[in-house]
Structure formats: structure tokens, C-alpha cells
Amino acid sequence: MARARRAGGGQEARAAWAFLSPYLLVLVLFALLPLVWAVTISFQRDTGFGDASWTGLDNYTRLLGDPHFWRATANTALFTAVVTPVSMALGLGAAVLLNSLLPARGFFRSVVVLPMAVSGVATALTGALVFNENNGVLNGLLGALGLPAVQWQSGGTAAFASVVLVTLWWRVGFNALIYLAGLQNVDPTLHEACRLDGANGWQRFRAVTVPALAPSSFFLVVMNVIYSFQVFDIVFVLTGGGPRDATSVLVTYAYDTAFTTRDHGYSAAIGVVLLLLTLAFTVLRWRAARSAEVTG
Structure with missing residues (x-):
């Protein structure tokens, strides 16, 4: 047997x-x-022509004194700090509306989720039509209203804002979809019990809905931060990292280093640092969630 x-x-x-x-x-x-292979190349000087030479930690030492790297790192951190909470908040608001007795819910759900079906490059091209400072739709509307045009490509702050806005349009649907799935699992009897105790809509949302969506929020925080760390297509197509590195992020800087200056070893070192930052955040966020579960 x-x-x-x-x-x-x-x-x-x-x-x-x-x-x-x-x-x-x-x-x-x-x-x-x-x-x-990328980790191995990061310890070498490799231009893509001829044999690579072993340089040890020289590429990582260069990062410490590279102002372009630190500017790209700061832009990546700022982009992450803006896009992650705003896209999650908008996604949660959209999910709550789409989960309510909203007329034509099916249509609005399709509208919110539709950007997810479009690639990042196509999204950036659409954004370029809207935010082009010479003949874009948005500046055309501002001109029709008698308002001055915005320098979406030549102004650093405006260029960064255009990248953020296009990214939000693309990411909100994903967040809304995850939150909408989480809302389907919230026990309606909990809301009914709070209503009988005299809780208003905001109190029920804060005491019942938000805690019930904690697993969804944890997943979305990790996924949005990882995406923000690795953002490339929208920045590359929309602004190319300009003007004057105003929208340069770690991935676009690594790309330019590898394919413009052809310093593959240094580009690989940037990629390894980005990987370590992503892993560190994921581990810290997971430990924080575990601690919250234990204390809760």
C-alpha cells in the first residue's frame, strides 16, 4: 500500500x-x-566593439559622481511619488462609482478600462497629439479661450506634468479594475450594520471599505511602484527625457547610455541599481504588510 x-x-x-x-x-x-549576463557586463567596460575589459566596481563608483544619474534618480522618485498615490486614489474613486447604482455602468466600465488595451507607445503617441506645444489639441483649446500656450516640450515642469498626466490616463483603469474586483468581495452586511449604528457614507467607506481593500491596495502599491521605476515607453516617445534631463528617468538614461554613448557596462550598472531598488522596496513593503497583519 x-x-x-x-x-x-x-x-x-x-x-x-x-x-x-x-x-x-x-x-x-x-x-x-x-x-x-547584465550583472556580469556591469563589471566590464564594453562598447559593443571588440573585447570587453574587466573594470571591477568602476562603473558603480562612477554612479556616485554622475549628476545625470542622480537627476534621473530624483525624477524617477518624484514620478513614483506622484503617479502611485494619485492613480490609486483615482482608481479607487472610479471603482466605487462603477460599483454603485450608476446609470450605464457597463459603458463607463469599458471607458475606464479601455486604456489598458492600448500599448504604452500608442498611449504616448496619443499624448503627443494632445500635448504638442506647436499644434497640439490642448494648446489649441487654450488659444481658442484666449489663454497663453503651455511649453509642453521646452518647459521642464510642463514636460514632466505631461508625462504624469498621460501615465495617469493609462494607469487609472488598471487600478480601478483591481479595486472593483476587491469591492465585489466586501460583505454588504458590514455596511448594513454600520448604517444601523448611524454611520454615514464616509464613515462606512473609511471603516469598512478601505480595510477590506487592504490586500488590493498592497498589490497595487507594489505594482505601481515597480511600473514607475521601470517607466520608459511613455517618457521616450513623449519627451525623450528632455528638456535638459527634466523628464529623464533611470530606464531612459540607461537606454541613452547603452545605445547613444555605447557604454554598455555603465548602462548595465544602472540597470542593476534599478533592480536592487525595486527589490528593496518590494521587500520593505511586504514586511510592513506582514507587521500590520501581526499587530492587527
């Missing part, structure tokens, strides 16, 4: 590995091997 159970367990294990092997193969070929 025990031998038969062991044989059955062995067959199940082999079947499980057979189903997992394609995914594991793709993971190794397209994630682990490129990661190991």
Missing part, C-alpha cells in the same frame, strides 16, 4: 514538472540568463 502511494506520488511529481518545464525554460532563457 505504501509503495503504491509512493509510486502514485512520484507520477504526480513527474507530471507536475512536465507541466512546469515550459514555463521554467522560458523563465531561465528570458529572465535569469539575461539578468546574470
